[in-house]
Amino acid sequence: MSQEFDLVVIGGGPGGYVAAIRAAQLGLKAACVEKRGTLGGTCLNVGCIPSKALLTSSHHFEAAGHEFARHGVKLGGIELDLPAMMSHKDKVVADNTKGIEFLFKKNKVTYFVGSGHIAAPGQVDVSLNAGGDEKLSAKAILIATGSDVMRLPGIEIDEKKIVSSTGALALSKVPKSMAVIGAGVIGLELGSVWRRLGADVTVIEYLDRILPPFDGEVAKHAQRILAKQGMNFKLSRKVVAAKSGKSGVTLSTEAAAGGSPEDVQAECVLVAVGRKPYADALGLESAGVELTPKGFVKVDGHFQTNVPGIYAIGDVIGGAMLAHKAEDEGMAVAELLAGKPGHVNYDAIPSVVYTWPEIACVGRNEEELKAAGVAYKAGKFPFTANGRARAMGESEGFVKVLADARTDRVLGVHIIGPNAGDLIAEAVLAMEFSASAEDIARTCHAHPALGEALKEAALAADGRAIHI
């Protein structure tokens, strides 16, 4: 006998668990199948949350050693207690994942701990982690199986000397040196953690710039600041081989265009070249679910695959591989299944890099606007001219507002500076409401606050900033 549900979600990450909860809130009988043993997916277990715990802790360590004195706080004998830092991170993860279990109970979502497999449209077989099977019948099946670490051919990740982001979140000692392959968000965040804790970090990147999807000016500024903090960069270089030895790893690198070989030695190597969709052993082929050439599950504007009754959201469908994008899709698909008008505005999805200073953006960058031939104006305001940033002693960076030259509509906002990840929320809201730069400029901002830099950048877009 199979148990019957309106919705069976496969994958309990931020996409899947949000969809299950929202569906239950809307009166659907919902189940979620998750094989990891804990809920929250990549994000809560080995992604956003543990990385931000280590970023915060390592930032405190660095601030205590280098910045407190400037504020008149003298500390002696600062020591790193890595096991304590790791157990703080582990506790944060455990509290968060258990929190989702609580939310499932509260909302009456049935949780199956096991691997889900689509036996046929409308039918999910679960191989329970505790042994045995369950057969579930479902009016709708939602694939929310997320993504996995992308590997480089010929470079074997052993999670000891050559680690993925997962291994880099759990090193038992600070390596003397770390080579990070890939200057994307994850490479720069985890590279920052280990540099702050004492590793000599070298980032090797195939492209001639860091943070490819971010605004070029912001990325250049970020590289300058990170280099000043002690991070080394080797751009336009590719890693062609890795050899593990007793004392570490030798990476053979070449210029991106070929030639000019150079070895890079490191005690530990972090492979951070991106993530790929994960839909292994799910039965997609036999169910006839179509994939894109890159292996993402193909969906229409309503998250429906080519097979009626089978939907997909989150990292496994591609686009911005971010937790909040997966969550919003989870919310939207649940609402659509309940007959409501669920939708996601992909033009207003923020991206944040939690280095220090933080880097955040929403909307289009200057390169994209130029390539699209859009006439725009840019307003920029530096944090050196913001009273709160100066009081904090954190005045590196700037806010840039890009607005349509004719209509003044905000097309993109780019921030590098203290708390940029929180500041960007105002810009996202502005874009959600199709605000003009003038709307932001005319909004009263508390003083002294970092957010005043956004107001000033919006004023600057009209050539009338007050404080520069």
Ligand SMILES: Cc1cc2nc3c(=O)[nH]c(=O)nc-3n(C[C@H](O)[C@H](O)[C@H](O)COP(=O)(O)OP(=O)(O)OC[C@H]3O[C@@H](n4cnc5c(N)ncnc54)[C@H](O)[C@@H]3O)c2cc1C
């Ligand atoms: C180091 C790191 C840092 C990150 N930091 C951020 C950040 O700061 N902000 C941000 O927005 N994003 C961040 N991300 C990305 C974010 O984690 C993902 O975008 C997000 O988790 C995607 O959510 P999802 O629900 O689509 O999939 P996932 O979170 O990957 O969840 C999918 C779940 O499905 C389960 N599953 C797979 N197959 C099956 C099956 N057959 N049966 C049962 N269960 C199955 C998996 O075990 C997994 O738990 C980070 C990622 C990493 C790796």
